[in-house]
Amino acid sequence: MGVTAIHGPGMLLVAVAIDAMSGPLVRFGDVELIARVPSEVRADIDALARQEGVGVRMNWSGDPEVAAWGLSMGATQAWELSAEGHVQRTDRVISEALLVAPELAEDPYGTETIVHWWDIREQPVNPGGWPVTADQDRPRWEWTPLESVGPLWYEMSPQQVAAALGGEVPAARRGHFPHYWYGESAQWYLEEDRFDEAGVTAHATSSPRRAPVGAPATEKPAVSWSRFHPALGVWAALISSGDGSSGMWDQRTACRSCHPSTAVAGLLCSCAGADMAPGQVWSSRAGAPACASLFGSSWDSIPAGSMRGTSTE
Incomplete structure (x- = not known):
């Protein structure tokens, strides 16, 4: 059903990853988090965060992350079946989410539990400048x-x-x-x-x-x-x-x-x-x-x- 349950010490649930393509459509307040255009969900998260007086930062992938909510957004390629019946990429990127317990909220992808699930240190490091060359x-x-x-x-x-x-x-x-x-x-x-x-x-x-x-x-x-x-x-x-x-x-x-x-x-x-x-x-x-x-x-x-x-x- 497009859900990954992540367990920490004592085999207790500490995080849930929601898949963009097949996961449930998770709502927070009036904001739909899953399977949306990333820029639109980012704008809604920013607006809700201002209302509640909490800070929004960008995580490792350039998506919104809110420590006060235990929320770290992501995005992935949208796929579809072609007329010939094989899977192909579309021109869209859609949103997914990692929802974590309080003990992981401050730095979700830096915690040992999440690193064991997905080690982002294997991803290319941004040199620190604007990443797109004109x-x-x-x-x-x-x-x-x-x-x-x-x-x-x-x-x-x-x-x-x-x-x-x-x-x-x-x-x-x-x-x-x-x-x-x-x-x-x-x-x-x-x-x-x-x-x-x-x-x-x-x-x-x-x-x-x-x-x-x-x-x-x-x-x-x-x-x-x-x-x-x-x-x-x-x-x-x-x-x-x-x-x-x-x-x-x-x-x-x-x-x-x-x-x-x-x-x-x-x-x-x-x-x-x-x-x-x-x-x-x-x-x-x-x-x-x-x-x-x-x-x-x-x-x-x-x-x-x-x-x-x-x-x-």
Whole structure:
């Protein structure tokens, strides 16, 4: 029924998470909290908080949090069934909520109980500035399917990637030790480098297969492919590309990833969901911009959406 019961010491209930898609429609006073446009529910929470004389702050995801009520809002992508019967993203983000007991209310996501349920420390850290780069400040990159993305060519070494991005030092690196019995004395294998200034994450592989390049929607650069722009109607562009190739649209991979994708061109689209943590500014959710992962021809399937392993951030 879209409810997660979170238990603390003594196996006593201390928090309830309400899912945006399938949870009950929770009301507080005259405010409906669940499955609404985040900006609208934020305005209603602000108005009610002023009436009751309590403070509202922004939580880690840029959503309202009220310690006096034990309320921490969130938002997630809205989904629907396509005409073909598979699940796909919509253009909407809708609200969800974490409701906690008094002992967790001051810092819900910092408490041990909630960290055990969902550790937000695994999420990317906001550097503290406005998280969206203006279009006029982004370089324009051309994408050549299965070959290159702007100055980045598949099968570049990590050093070549950094040099192509102007010598930028990765803000974070993630990798793993493949042979656990040797521990950290064995060779460490790089999985990804995140370049915050360029707005690019470069994924690496120790095998001869080519690795993908990811570009977050809230950062730069803007990548174009022929006349199609990934942030503006990629789904329709892929379906209506009209090139006559039978493999242009891969229904199987679209169902598995729930994003528009094509294995022929090496494109996997995703959605940033505007999860913008406030850092040192009061940023909040604004919508659901698109982002894209571009990968090389020798990948035999769509790469996983997240990379697990040892972080050297």
